[in-house]
Amino acid sequence: MTADEKPKPAKKKIIPHKHPMAEQSPAERVRNYKEVPRGYDVATAVAEAGRCIQCDNATCIGGCPVEIDIPGFVNAIAREDFTEAIRVMKSYNNLPAVCGRVCPQETQCEQVCVLAKKFEPVAVGRLERFIADYDAERHVCPPPEIAAAKNKKVAVVGAGPAGLTVAGDLARMGYGVTLFEAFHATGGVLRYGIPEFRLPKAILDREVEYVRSLGVDIQCNMVIGKTYTVKELLGELGFGAVFIGTGAGLPRWMGVPGENFIGVYSANEWLTRINLMRAYEFPEYDTPIWAGKNAIVVGGGNTAMDSVRTALRMGAARASIYYRRSEVEMPARVEEYHHARQEGVVFRFLVAPVRVFGDDNGWVKGMEFQEMTLGEPDDSGRRRPVPKEGSNFTVDCDMVVVAVGTYPNPIIPETTPELELTKWGTIKIDEATGATSIPGVFAGGDIVTGGATVISAMGAGKRAARGVDAYLTAK
Amino acid sequence: MGYKVLARDDITSESVRMKVAAPHIARKCEPGQFIMFRINEKGERIPLTIADFDRAQGTITIIFQKVGKSTYHLAELQVGAEIRDFVGPLGRHMDVGKIGTVACLGGGLGIAPIYPKVRALKEAGNNVVSIIGARRKDLVILEAEMRAQSNELYVTTDDGSYGLHGFVTDQLKLLVDGGRKFDSCLAVGPIPMMEAACKLTRDLKLPTLVSLDTLMVDGTGMCGSCRVTVAGKTKFTCVDGPVFDGHAVDWAEAKSRQCRYRPQEAEALEKYRRERGAS
Numbered sequence: 166m167t168a169d170e171k172p173k174p175a176k177k178k179i180i181p182h183k184h185p186m187a188e189q190s191p192a193e194r195v196r197n198y199k200e201v202p203r204g205y206d207v208a209t210a211v212a213e214a215g216r217c218i219q220c221d222n223a224t225c226i227g228g229c230p231v232e233i234d235i236p237g238f239v240n241a242i243a244r245e246d247f248t249e250a251i252r253v254m255k256s257y258n259n260l261p262a263v264c265g266r267v268c269p270q271e272t273q274c275e276q277v278c279v280l281a282k283k284f285e286p287v288a289v290g291r292l293e294r295f296i297a298d299y300d301a302e303r304h305v306c307p308p309p310e311i312a313a314a315k316n317k318k319v320a321v322v323g324a325g326p327a328g329l330t331v332a333g334d335l336a337r338m339g340y341g342v343t344l345f346e347a348f349h350a351t352g353g354v355l356r357y358g359i360p361e362f363r364l365p366k367a368i369l370d371r372e373v374e375y376v377r378s379l380g381v382d383i384q385c386n387m388v389i390g391k392t393y394t395v396k397e398l399l400g401e402l403g404f405g406a407v408f409i410g411t412g413a414g415l416p417r418w419m420g421v422p423g424e425n426f427i428g429v430y431s432a433n434e435w436l437t438r439i440n441l442m443r444a445y446e447f448p449e450y451d452t453p454i455w456a457g458k459n460a461i462v463v464g465g466g467n468t469a470m471d472s473v474r475t476a477l478r479m480g481a482a483r484a485s486i487y488y489r490r491s492e493v494e495m496p497a498r499v500e501e502y503h504h505a506r507q508e509g510v511v512f513r514f515l516v517a518p519v520r521v522f523g524d525d526n527g528w529v530k531g532m533e534f535q536e537m538t539l540g541e542p543d544d545s546g547r548r549r550p551v552p553k554e555g556s557n558f559t560v561d562c563d564m565v566v567v568a569v570g571t572y573p574n575p576i577i578p579e580t581t582p583e584l585e586l587t588k589w590g591t592i593k594i595d596e597a598t599g600a601t602s603i604p605g606v607f608a609g610g611d612i613v614t615g616g617a618t619v620i621s622a623m624g625a626g627k628r629a630a631r632g633v634d635a636y637l638t639a640k
Numbered sequence: 641m642g643y644k645v646l647a648r649d650d651i652t653s654e655s656v657r658m659k660v661a662a663p664h665i666a667r668k669c670e671p672g673q674f675i676m677f678r679i680n681e682k683g684e685r686i687p688l689t690i691a692d693f694d695r696a697q698g699t700i701t702i703i704f705q706k707v708g709k710s711t712y713h714l715a716e717l718q719v720g721a722e723i724r725d726f727v728g729p730l731g732r733h734m735d736v737g738k739i740g741t742v743a744c745l746g747g748g749l750g751i752a753p754i755y756p757k758v759r760a761l762k763e764a765g766n767n768v769v770s771i772i773g774a775r776r777k778d779l780v781i782l783e784a785e786m787r788a789q790s791n792e793l794y795v796t797t798d799d800g801s802y803g804l805h806g807f808v809t810d811q812l813k814l815l816v817d818g819g820r821k822f823d824s825c826l827a828v829g830p831i832p833m834m835e836a837a838c839k840l841t842r843d844l845k846l847p848t849l850v851s852l853d854t855l856m857v858d859g860t861g862m863c864g865s866c867r868v869t870v871a872g873k874t875k876f877t878c879v880d881g882p883v884f885d886g887h888a889v890d891w892a893e894a895k896s897r898q899c900r901y902r903p904q905e906a907e908a909l910e911k912y913r914r915e916r917g918a919s
Contacts, residue, residue: 424874437862
């Protein structure tokens with residue numbers, strides 16, 4: 166057979182659907198904290214990777230905030246070259262096991278997948294998770310290249326997704342990086358916010374260990390702004406640059422009467438007691454929690470889904486979401502919404518809180534809501550909820566979790582008066598470099614954007630790492 | 641790695657004074673601020689007011705009453721032992737200026753957190769009249785230290801075993817009835833004592849600051865466990881306090897929120913004692 170006669174690869178018949186990922190059944194998982202999806206096995210991952218048609222113009226890359234070479238790593242999986250797949254992945258992303266689990270792929274890489282025009286997109290998220298987990302079990306990834314030491318120090322503040330990304334990238338460039346964390350443990354929202362059943366702590370620990378293995382010195386129990394100010398880091402502590410990635414950790418309240426009754430939690434408190442402090446294992450762990458049997462969660466984002474599904478696992482007989490817009494405007498990741506539905510969460514859409522009722526001892530006993538209709542789009546592009554006159558109603562409950570968003574953490578802005586802020590209290594930066602109004606001080610993640618996604622914080626971290634490098638190189 | 645206990649003594653049968661190596665906190669802290677500790681990997685995060693500090697030695701002194709599992713456990717630590725986590729200084733420090741004559745009321749374990757504030761007020765040139773009280777004589781703490789930092793010191797006990805038989809507020813009332821004039825008041829202690837002090841000083845039109853000791857998780861403004869209503873607005877004790885205008889605090893709410901984990905706290909302490917007894 167001559168070269169000319171070699172048959173062209175037959176046009177692949179495209180499998181229209183993603184390969185499903187095995188999951189714990191809803192009845193089983195709703196009473197435990199184990200991870201819900203079990204991940205792909207090798208054969209399924211290779212078959213799913215084979216669905217990728219390797220477009221010349223790979224739109225998926227543009228859909229990724231850190232611009233991972235998606236066709237590259239997917240193709241390596243299809244070829245069963247797992248070492249190459251994880252090498253490609255880790256050259257872009259220090260935390261693939263996290264991103265594979267918590268990214269909203271349906272609005273990023275998978276949304277712009279060419280297959281998605283006719284079929285389901287390639288399951289990029291599941292493949293990312295697969296290759297990260299494969300490497301964690303078999304350690305196939307070659308050690309990362311670390312540039313020669315530069316003898317310049319950088320302080321990174323906040324060990325969440327943005328901070329871990331900046332720290333990892335700068336360490337690889339040869340900088341001496343110290344990562345300061347206010348809590349006793351790393352991970353930021355990945356640890357205190359996202360529950361075990363969605364992101365097991367062992368997986369987070371693994372990713373943090375990887376960043377540490379790049380040479381990053383991680384110091385917990387350091388509240389920058391209090392223990393040391395940003396000015397002190399740049400001055401007497403001798404850091405050439407500082408990156409601020411302190412997140413949007415301040416809870417936003419509903420602003421209705423009765424919000425301080427006992428049993429009304431901010432999502433941050435509810436989730437932090439359980440995820441970070443492991444109150445679900447009380448009294449083996451010391452931190453107490455009070456969990457209701459009839460829980461209302463107000464909000465429609467991922468944090469609301471995490472809170473309501475946690476309420477079920479804490480023993481609630483009834484756990485409900487009350488959201489002021491409709492199903493289509495909910496910012497939660499589609500998978501989380503489906504999982505919540507499967508687990509029996511009750512959804513009430515187009516309802517806004519009016520007040521919280523308490524008993525004589527100060528414990529919550531119910532809520533009043535008002536029905537909404539959707540009006541014109543607001544600043545976010547979503548249709549604005551408009552109150553319906555005379556539609557108020559009350560419901561009983563014994564616990565409320567307020568998951569209506571967060572504000573930027575004020576400790577650094579308050580103790581760094583020279584730092585220029587926006588009217589929302591977020592830090593103003595140059596988008597391309599992450600530079601703030603103070604020379605040598607950079608910022609990124611939720612402290613800049615307000616509450617957003619893990620991957621957008623990591624994208625900001627990548628840009629800021631390049632910004633810090635350019636600044637210190639020129640200095 | 642942890643934070644080493646350098647010295648400890650039982651100042652009463654119920655409370656312990658402990659000096660902890662924490663140079664990075666000692667170099668920075670000011671009167672009114674607090675630390676949070678976590679005893680070990682399974683521990684709860686507990687706030688404690690900084691009772692004293694030594695910048696040169698790099699030490700923080702805490703004084704705490706054994707009330708729950710964490711404080712009983714902490715009290716067991718001997719010199720050389722390590723506390724797993726120790727973070728601070730947290731909260732806003734108290735603005736200390738020259739005010740004039742200041743009545744400083746310390747009730748029970750509130751004497752420990754009021755002590756550094758009294759010292760700062762004295763150093764700022766104020767005439768400091770301190771009134772400290774406890775349930776009975778052997779529970780009065782820091783009497784000598786308080787006397788040294790005050791222009792006048794009065795002691796009260798609930799059972800009359802020492803000083804005036806009554807509450808700190810009774811002593812303040814006696815002084816005021818006797819014609820003493822005060823420009824300001826600072827009251828630190830259990831909620832009922834601070835509430836009673838504020839009730840009295842409101843009638844006297846005497847501006848009063850209090851220092852709240854609420855339940856916290858992170859101590860950095862993230863969770864709102866420590867929220868309290870002050871002048872009709874929700875404030876976080878950890879980042880907006882712990883010092884507030886006592887006349888504006890919603891005491892009924894503060895009281896109910898403070899008690900919300902009582903059953904769990906009792907359960908944890910019971911389990912700790914059982915396991916200690918068995919080992």
